[in-house]
Amino acid sequence: MARKKDTPQKAALREMMGNYLKENNVKVKDGTDFNSIMRDMMSIILEGDLDQEMDEELGYSKYDYRNKEKDNSRNGHSQKTMHTSYGDMEIDIPRDRKGEFEPQIV
Template sequence: MARKKDSPQKAALRELMGNYLKENNVKVKDGTDVNSIMRDMMSIILEGALDQELDEELGYSKYDYRNKETDNSRNGHSQKTLHTSYGDMEIDIPRDRKGDFEPQVVKKYQNSITQDMEEKIISMYAKGMTTADIESHMRELYDLEISDSTVSRITERSCQ
């Protein structure tokens, strides 16, 4: 059976990924390799989206300072570790001089892309799983290192 026709975006992405894998001699042997590639792609996409958000906030792009109509400007990047279903990743969050920038893609103090993670933990706890079982389950399914005590704090918070 033939593959259905890709959308132009999917075809472009397929070509891009094929070239990337070939040019960088990346071999995909198992799911761990796929996770690693997905984690890298996700960090690049998130960083690009955050940079675009700051461009929008400031009203000019990075090197277009001649069109600058604000007294605020870029002030480098800070690093943040995000927990994702692909594992932990480091991303660079752009900053502005005045500290007014409130990113929406990855909000301040957000440390997980999967925002429903706490709900999943609470649901597992409500179904009778022990904190150790939940910790093990989260490590196996999401490659997230979460301690028994963190699970306990999350579940205690939900019971109050």
Template sequence: MVSGYLKENPVKNGTDVNALMREMMSVILEGSLDGEMDEELGYSKYDYRNKDTDNSRNGYNTKTMHISYGDMEQDVPHDRNGDFEPKMVKKY
């Protein structure tokens, strides 16, 4: 994954390194947040057969995060009831 990205987007300077690190951080956070939502709801995305709750996924909110590699936009999932409190990225 990273080697393919680097072939298409060669790192030439520190700015490129920061962009690469932001992209990697975004992918990691997205997977973690989706996993937290799966745990909260008790079923994985698209696994409606095992759904045992009235609550469901209800899109994403975009949040700007200030990290050491620069500002990063991150999509944070939310649920229909508004009960989901992510642990990796706090709501407020």
């Protein structure tokens, strides 16, 4: 039976993951390998979303100092351990100087 047609997003992800696995010589031999890849992907996606949340909170993007209208700013990252179905993973949570940033996604 043939595979049904992918959405453009799924096709792009399939190509990206295929390239990643090939270029980094990653072999998925068992569930442990799969879980490791999923943890890495999930942490990258979450950290990107957290950075976007910080942009929205502060009202300007990371390197857009000209449009900075608030007295609050970025202040590095804190590490947090998340317990997921793929295992524990460390993610970097952005901080602001005033300690007002409350991430919504995690």
